[in-house]
Amino acid sequence: MAEQIIFYVLAILIVVFSILSVTSRRILRAATYLLFVLIGTAGLYLMLGYQFLAAVQIAVYAGGIMVLYIFSILLTSHAGDKVEKVSWKRQLPAIGAATVGLAFCAHIIYYNIKRVADLDLFNAPTMQQIGTNLMGTSKNQYVLPFEAISILLLACIIGAIMIARKR
Amino acid sequence: MSFTVIIVVLPFLMFLFLGLMDSKLKPAVAGILGTIGLATVAILSYITAYLYFFQVGKVDEVWQPITALNFNWLQVTEKLHIDLGVLLDPISVMMLVVISTVSLMVHIYSLGYMHGEKGFQRYYALLSLFTFSMLGLVVATNIFQMYIFWELVGVSSYSLIGFYYTKPSAVAASKKAFIVTRFADMFFLIGILVLSYYTGTFSFAELCNPTGPVLGTAIGDTFLGWSVVSWAMMLIFMGGAGKSAMLPFHIWLPDAMEGPTPVSALIHAATMVVAGVFLVARFFPVYYFGAPEVLTIISYIGAVTALFAAVIACTQTDIKRVLAFSTISQIAFMITALGVSNYGGEHGLGYMASMFHLFTHAFFKALLFLGAGAVIHAVHSNEMKDMGGLRKFLPITNITFLIACLSIAGIPPFSGFFSKDEIMVAAFEKDKIIFGILYFTAGLTAFYMFRLYYRIFWGESNKNYHHKPHEAGLNMTLPLIFLALLTCVTGFIPFGKFVSNNGEPFETSINWLVASLSVGVGVVGIIIATVMYLKKNTKPDTMEAALKPLYKASYNKFWFDEAWLFATKQIVFARISKPIAWFDRHIVDGFMNALSSSTNWVSRKIKVVQSGEIQDYALIFFVGALAIAALVIFL
Amino acid sequence: MTTNIPLEAYLVISTLMFFTGVYGFLARRNMLTILMSLELMLNAADINFAAFNRYLYPGQQDGMFFTLFAIGIAAAETAVAIAIIINIYRNLTNISVDEVNKMKF
Numbered sequence: 001m002a003e004q005i006i007f008y009v010l011a012i013l014i015v016v017f018s019i020l021s022v023t024s025r026r027i028l029r030a031a032t033y034l035l036f037v038l039i040g041t042a043g044l045y046l047m048l049g050y051q052f053l054a055a056v057q058i059a060v061y062a063g064g065i066m067v068l069y070i071f072s073i074l075l076t077s078h079a080g081d082k083v084e085k086v087s088w089k090r091q092l093p094a095i096g097a098a099t100v101g102l103a104f105c106a107h108i109i110y111y112n113i114k115r116v117a118d119l120d121l122f123n124a125p126t127m128q129q130i131g132t133n134l135m136g137t138s139k140n141q142y143v144l145p146f147e148a149i150s151i152l153l154l155a156c157i158i159g160a161i162m163i164a165r166k167r
Numbered sequence: 168m169s170f171t172v173i174i175v176v177l178p179f180l181m182f183l184f185l186g187l188m189d190s191k192l193k194p195a196v197a198g199i200l201g202t203i204g205l206a207t208v209a210i211l212s213y214i215t216a217y218l219y220f221f222q223v224g225k226v227d228e229v230w231q232p233i234t235a236l237n238f239n240w241l242q243v244t245e246k247l248h249i250d251l252g253v254l255l256d257p258i259s260v261m262m263l264v265v266i267s268t269v270s271l272m273v274h275i276y277s278l279g280y281m282h283g284e285k286g287f288q289r290y291y292a293l294l295s296l297f298t299f300s301m302l303g304l305v306v307a308t309n310i311f312q313m314y315i316f317w318e319l320v321g322v323s324s325y326s327l328i329g330f331y332y333t334k335p336s337a338v339a340a341s342k343k344a345f346i347v348t349r350f351a352d353m354f355f356l357i358g359i360l361v362l363s364y365y366t367g368t369f370s371f372a373e374l375c376n377p378t379g380p381v382l383g384t385a386i387g388d389t390f391l392g393w394s395v396v397s398w399a400m401m402l403i404f405m406g407g408a409g410k411s412a413m414l415p416f417h418i419w420l421p422d423a424m425e426g427p428t429p430v431s432a433l434i435h436a437a438t439m440v441v442a443g444v445f446l447v448a449r450f451f452p453v454y455y456f457g458a459p460e461v462l463t464i465i466s467y468i469g470a471v472t473a474l475f476a477a478v479i480a481c482t483q484t485d486i487k488r489v490l491a492f493s494t495i496s497q498i499a500f501m502i503t504a505l506g507v508s509n510y511g512g513e514h515g516l517g518y519m520a521s522m523f524h525l526f527t528h529a530f531f532k533a534l535l536f537l538g539a540g541a542v543i544h545a546v547h548s549n550e551m552k553d554m555g556g557l558r559k560f561l562p563i564t565n566i567t568f569l570i571a572c573l574s575i576a577g578i579p580p581f582s583g584f585f586s587k588d589e590i591m592v593a594a595f596e597k598d599k600i601i602f603g604i605l606y607f608t609a610g611l612t613a614f615y616m617f618r619l620y621y622r623i624f625w626g627e628s629n630k631n632y633h634h635k636p637h638e639a640g641l642n643m644t645l646p647l648i649f650l651a652l653l654t655c656v657t658g659f660i661p662f663g664k665f666v667s668n669n670g671e672p673f674e675t676s677i678n679w680l681v682a683s684l685s686v687g688v689g690v691v692g693i694i695i696a697t698v699m700y701l702k703k704n705t706k707p708d709t710m711e712a713a714l715k716p717l718y719k720a721s722y723n724k725f726w727f728d729e730a731w732l733f734a735t736k737q738i739v740f741a742r743i744s745k746p747i748a749w750f751d752r753h754i755v756d757g758f759m760n761a762l763s764s765s766t767n768w769v770s771r772k773i774k775v776v777q778s779g780e781i782q783d784y785a786l787i788f789f790v791g792a793l794a795i796a797a798l799v800i801f802l
Numbered sequence: 803m804t805t806n807i808p809l810e811a812y813l814v815i816s817t818l819m820f821f822t823g824v825y826g827f828l829a830r831r832n833m834l835t836i837l838m839s840l841e842l843m844l845n846a847a848d849i850n851f852a853a854f855n856r857y858l859y860p861g862q863q864d865g866m867f868f869t870l871f872a873i874g875i876a877a878a879e880t881a882v883a884i885a886i887i888i889n890i891y892r893n894l895t896n897i898s899v900d901e902v903n904k905m906k907f
Contacts, residue, residue: 022826094828160885779903
């Protein structure tokens with residue numbers, strides 16, 4: 001019972017704030033609404049039993065990326081400025097595309113979910129398990145993507161510095 | 168006898184060599200090379216003639232055609248193939264001798280006449296090309312090979328008439344010659360195609376066999392009353408009429424006098440213009456057995472043309488034009504002779520007479536032209552009014568010209584008498600009307616030729632010559648003397664022993680009635696001309712005033728040029744070509760332009776997709792991804 | 803943990819979030835807001851991964867690791883994108899997408 005209430009609160013939070021984020025006319029408010037959406041997502045992860053994931057979400061997304069956004073907003077515009085209203089000509093294809101996609105996905109979900117999934121009793125993955133899986137080399141173990149992503153991060157760091165340095 | 172292919176190929180090699188080396192050779196070198204080449208050809212032709220007529224040609228007392236060389240060049244269908252080869256029979260060997268002799272004389276003559284002209288090497292190259300084409304034409308084994316060389320002859324003639332290409336009148340004349348003969352050749356080609364379609368062969372050996380299968384079966388099909396063979400032969404004759412300047416295709420020959428005079432001697436007197444006569448002679452069995460009504464038409468066309476040309480020649484003042492119309496008239500004689508001929512041995516008298524006249528006419532007409540060339544060279548003008556009393560200054564030219572004029576007027580013992588007499592006999596035996604026309608024309612011939620002779624060489628000498636006219640050099644007078652000797656001698660050749668339409672030799676005897684009639688009319692013509700032109704008097708002007716309308720019509724060549732020009736400009740160009748050109752420009756081109764402009768329009772509309780806006784690209788990407796997902800999931 | 807929340811509920815949330823992000827991506831003018839919509843889309847996919855992993859394959863953790871890596875990559879990508887936007891801002895003093903449309907016909 002309690003879980004359902006929490007779930008609905010989180011759900012409404014996520015949906016409402018995401019819509020507000022994309023329609024808000026002030027940039028900083030949009031960023032803030034996005035922050036709330038990310039925190040709501042972390043809550044969903046907690047409900048699913050992935051505590052590590054929720055922690056990472058908060059730390060990286062909400063704490064790192066959103067701060068980055070806010071920095072760049074402040075760097076590139078006056079924070080209090082109002083963005084212009086989007087013209088109808090532009091909104092129409094966007095709304096159309098979104099609606100069509102939504103209908104398509106809804107159709108698929110409706111016709112393909114055959115069972116109400118029951119949550120089996122399970123043990124949330126412990127940190128030790130996560131660590132072993134992250135660094136392990138056997139099947140279902142993720143050392144290769146781990147190394148790959150480290151190189152990616154290196155490349156992104158160098159790239160970002162190269163692009164944005166002062167000439 | 169397969170060495171005879173050298174006779175045809177050697178001038179072609181000379182043409183290539185002289186043409187490619189053009190100005191790298193000094194003019195004198197080019198001239199000597201060309202002459203040597205042709206001298207070789209002439210010697211080979213004489214050897215061929217000797218071998219054919221005195222050694223290998225006669226089998227069982229009948230002259231056989233010898234195929235010296237024949238190879239299959241193009242296989243069109245299983246039955247039909249185009250060959251290239253060398254056919255030796257009495258008329259082709261005779262033509263080899265004529266062509267190479269006259270060409271050699273012209274080569275030697277041109278060394279002097281064209282000395283110092285620009286384009287000397289090109290001239291000799293083109294002369295060799297022409298000789299090659301003509302030789303190939305006469306030794307052709309099949310009608311298609313003859314057509315190929317026919318067209319080559321036309322091209323050579325075009326190049327040589329338009330030799331002075333900076334002169335607009337020469338360019339116009341060469342175009343006229345080419346276009347008129349090409350127009351006639353269209354009929355020729357249609358005739359060839361019709362004939363070969365119905366008979367399944369191009370080869371002369373198969374077509375001209377009078378008892379052969381080809382002729383017999385083809386005659387059966389008819390079209391509008393005539394058999395298809397008649398239609399084919401009529402069309403072929405029209406092609407020949409174009410080349411031989413018969414009515415109404417004669418308009419190009421007078422204008423062709425714009426070319427250098429030796430060219431006129433070679434091409435438009437002795438060789439190219441007789442190609443039509445040669446064509447009819449070659450096809451004679453087909454004409455006689457397959458299309459006798461066409462033969463009748465041919466004889467009438469020939470007779471009318473002869474008279475017509477003779478009437479015009481009486482009033483012309485340009486000496487080369489007089490000779491041109493004389494050529495038309497004499498060739499018409501030859502054609503008429505073929506038309507009135509029968510077949511077989513001595514019945515084929517017309518055929519033999521026609522070939523004999525071709526032989527003798529080549530020599531004395533070439534002599535006349537070369538002599539006219541010498542006169543023009545001395546006086547620097549073509550018009551009769553600039554000449555007169557030249558016998559004192561040009562003695563050799565005077566004598567040789569006189570010999571040629573006597574020959575053409577039909578006075579014995581010169582060659583013209585013998586050949587023309589045979590023609591008269593053949594006409595007398597076949598059709599009296601044609602005989603009458605030819606008879607009157609012979610008188611006119613004598614008249615206008617002597618009018619020409621007296622106006623040039625007698626009368627008072629013109630006071631204002633630029634410089635004293637002098638006799639030309641040796642390289643111009645030697646050919647004149649040689650041709651004059653030939654004119655005196657060739658009359659006595661017993662031609663009937665060598666040339667006849669089925670190969671049987673026969674004797675000819677003089678028909679004293681016709682002979683005396685023709686000599687008489689010739690003498691009458693000469694007397695009238697002497698009375699009117701020997702000394703300067705007013706008789707010509709009174710005669711002109713008396714016959715004013717006829718004189719005007721004759722002087723204007725009966726307005727044939729204007730009629731043709733009207734037909735082409737007002738009818739063909741305006742009514743037929745203009746709409747077709749409009750169609751081509753607006754509809755065919757318009758369609759292509761519309762294709763391209765619509766492609767442009769479509770591309771302009773499409774390129775808007777590449778707008779540079781990120782969100783447009785994202786939209787397209789998203790829609791595409793959705794489509795692919797739908798495809799995968801629902802199909 | 804709990805038993806009453808069906809799988810479709812999570813899927814509905816993530817679908818809504820995703821297509822809101824799509825709308826935002828296609829309709830907004832400021833480059834940073836476009837990037838923020840992109841984040842929405844990525845997050846929706848992450849929720850999908852986690853939900854499917856928990857409901858259909860509870861013994862394995864593949865979905866969780868996928869999500870982990872997706873978050874890492876999103877971070878790296880955001881960093882580079884913002885660097886580019888800063889560069890554009892330096893040259894054009896304006897970060898509206900209407901200004902950066904020179905790569906066209």
